[in-house]
Amino acid sequence: MTRKIWVFDTTLRDGEQVPGAKLNLYEKLEVAQQLKKLQVDIIEAGFPASSTGDFNAVKEIAKKVGNTDDIIITALARAVKSDIDSVFNSIKYAEKPLIHMVLGTSDIHVEKKFGKSKSQILDIGVEAVKYAKTLLPDVQYSTEDASRSDFEYLWSTIEAVVKAGATIINVPDTVGYAEPEEFGHLIYKLNDRLKNLNDKVLLSVHCHNDLGMATANTLAAIKNGADKVECTINGIGERAGNAALEEVVMSMNTRSAIYQAYTNVNTKEIMNTSRLVSSLMGLDVQVNKAITGDNAFAHSSGIHQDGLLKSRDAYEIISPTEVGLEDMELVLTARSGRHAVRNALEKLGFNHLTETQFEGIFTAFLELADAKKEVYNHDLYVIVENYFSKHDSTNQDLTNYSEHFYELIDLQVISNPIFPSASVKMKKGNIILKSSSVGSGPIDALYSAISEICDLDIKLIEYNINSVSRGKEALGKVKIQVEYKGEKYTAKATDTDIMKASALAYINAINSIVVEHLLPVK
Incomplete structure (x- = not known):
């Protein structure tokens, strides 16, 4: 029997914890709107108690993205009243708000992180759920570090918070310690007990990738009864990241006979979402990354x-x-x-x-x-x-095709904060062409000069640069995507001079446009 798996996206909370990946309010809102297009079921919009900025971002997402009943908006709280209040006051504007709280259950967390007894921690969790239920009907409780917890204590905690009113139980492999067979067995046992306790409560998993098994553990959980999965776009997240949404969803789609489950995710929006998150967060996707890497197809x-x-x-x-x-x-x-x-x-x-x-x-x-x-x-x-x-x-x-293509002869780029400028010398067939331009930065100036020569209305959509070797003669690889007449063109170039690589990539894209639109009919 095929069953629905709920997809909870935590790119804007766990994913944003990556150093340097912080988004402002408008960027968070743009990502949230794209996640809605992707048709995830739940968006975790942030950690509102952490800062005023994050509180306001979650609030705006609740108002502008959560304004329909086809998406649930949540945010994270620790199991304390002030955090729960921050979550409630930021997400209450959504049509379908959900309070999400987390509290550790492993001995390491209980004894070393909190310095309390297991019974004290269990009581704190129960009281937090009871309080959250006075604010909203839907409450998710995450048993942090569940994969390293004593099973009977973990179950006692789950049983107690479900009786207190929790509607979703999330089982995190917080440090990526679990392996698929072991984690699947854990979920099987918990699911068996939970469905006997209250079959309306959803069982969820949240897996990290410290040993490279986040996706595998998530899929093992689905096979063993998990109702909901927590993921991020491109697998970004704390340390080595989280289970990648695109990998989990496409594994279920491709091997549907194995998993006997489906999601509501609109897979045709996966690449758009991946590119948006990568661009706004400044986190390049490794080229051989499954599904969303440059070389995946x-x-x-x-x-x-x-x-x-x-x-x-x-x-x-x-x-x-x-x-x-x-x-x-x-x-x-x-x-x-x-x-x-x-x-x-x-x-x-x-x-x-x-x-x-x-x-x-x-x-x-x-x-x-x-x-x-x-x-x-x-x-x-x-x-x-x-x-x-x-x-x-x-x-x-x-046909004399070469007279239609552009070739770089030389360039000069001046980079400074006051007057960035660029001059280029190019060849089209036997004709030498020159241009100079200024811009908001050196690349903008360079591309403006090239565009002036080619006289094409091209929009630069994406610009990425990476080092592909080491040392003084390190090669810089530039990859760009441009748009012309509604069509997108991707091009790459590599050189020890990153400005030259940038120019060559842009000219490669222009020549691709020439091939598609401007060559005489053969």
Whole structure:
């Protein structure tokens, strides 16, 4: 029997605890609105007792995002009256508010963190729930560090707070200590007792990733009766992070026969949500991250590309469109095989190449790929043109493509707080083009100068830079996304000069636009 799993997103609370990831009120509101589009069931909007700013952010989210009955808004409180009051006063504006409180149950927390007896801590929890119930009907109680707690004491706590009125019991693996079989067994035992005690109470889990098992533990809990999962976008969170929402949801979707459960999450909004959170928090997603990493649906191995072109399910268990991407990406590199290169050429209209012609073009492709790392469609046009100009200049189908593409010759960027400026020298075919511009910063000035030369209405959506090597000659990798006429284009470039890498990435994106919109019909 298929059952619904409730999705509780704590990106704005646990996720925001990452050093340097603090969001202001407007940024929190933007993320919350996107989480609503993603159709999570519950948004944990913050920890209102921690600061006035967080209180106000939670309050605005409750008013502007929680103003319909299709989303629950909550916030975290310790099991003390003042914290509970802060949560209530900030979330009470939502149509469906929920008070969430946390109190430890492990010996380490009870004895070393609180310095109290187990019975004292249990009484504090019960009184906190009773007080919260006077304010709102829905109360979640989290038994912090549950995975390292004595089972009978953990159960005694759960039994007591449920009798006091708790409507959701959350079982956290607070320090990522559990392993899937062990955690699944814990949830199975708790679920069995809880459903006999009160089958209306939801059983929830909150797993951390200190040993890399947050998603696995969460899925094990679902198989063993958990009704609700707590996750974050991109798996961000305290220390090594939390269970990644996108991994949990897509695992359930892809292996539905195993989990016999579903969520209400709109998976087509996963990538939009991931990119927004990454951008606003300044936390890059590792390239090989499951589901939301740059390489999650990119294929560069010739063997894999060949298999995918023959049958998508050879190396792809999830369609990229399911998570909001356009399609799989066959990245053309020196590792790409003949099948992938021929497929790319045919998509560009080169359908009638002889074997001799293709082999000559493929050899040129490998030479460029070794030098450039990644080959774009505009590079293929130039490779084909160069081949025919050398071997068959009378070919009637040959168009002078290179005159439509842009190439960087030189640049100069001046960075200062008063007058950031940039000058670029570029080539389009045999024409030399120059431009200078000022901007709000060096990258803005550089891109303004390039845009002035190209005369295209391009909007920069995303700009990321990472180091891909170490030492004095470290390589900087720049990845950008731009928008032109409603379509998005992603491009990358690598260089020891980050300004040059930035310029090359932007020009790669422009040349992709030229391929799609501005080339003469072949």
